[in-house]
Amino acid sequence: MKEQQALAMLGALSQETRLRIVRYLVECGDQGASAGDVGDRVGATSSRASFHLAALEKAGVIFSQRQSRKIIYRANIDNLGAVISFLLNDCCGDHPDIRACCLGARDCC
Numbered sequence: 001m002k003e004q005q006a007l008a009m010l011g012a013l014s015q016e017t018r019l020r021i022v023r024y025l026v027e028c029g030d031q032g033a034s035a036g037d038v039g040d041r042v043g044a045t046s047s048r049a050s051f052h053l054a055a056l057e058k059a060g061v062i063f064s065q066r067q068s069r070k071i072i073y074r075a076n077i078d079n080l081g082a083v084i085s086f087l088l089n090d091c092c093g094d095h096p097d098i099r100a101c102c103l104g105a106r107d108c109c
Contacts (some may be wrong), residue, residue: 001082001083001085001086001090003086003090005079005083006062006086006087007084008058008059008060009059009060009061009079009083010083011054011059011078012055012059012061013056013059013061014060015052015055017042017044018052018055018056018061019042020050021038021042021047021049021053022056022061022062022080023058023063024038024041024042025062025073025074025075025095026040026075026077026080028075029076032065032072032073033072033073034070034071034072034073035050035053035071035073036049038053038073042057044106047087050065052092053073057073058077060076061075061076061079061080062074062075062076063076070082070105
């Protein structure tokens with residue numbers, strides 16, 4: 001992953017509602033969710049949910065697909081994994097203590 005893409009994704013994720021949206025879409029898996037369902041789940045109006053979904057999609061955190069009259073949103077698992085890998089391997093030099101925290105091998109929080 002290139003640094004600029006990682007920065008765009010991290011910037012999009014650094015907002016409370018957007019982070020909630022991503023958590024929900026990861027839970028939804030391949031089924032995904034409509035904008036209305038996402039808004040209901042995270043407590044956002046339809047227009048507010050659409051605003052956040054657009055920002056997340058532009059950054060590559062999620063993607064959408066039209067199904068009949070609905071647009072279904074899904075987490076972009078490949079890109080989420082890539083940004084985590086970027087942080088761990090590129091930024092942190094695969095530091096063993098950081099890796100241990102990520103793998104739950106020790107209590108880091």
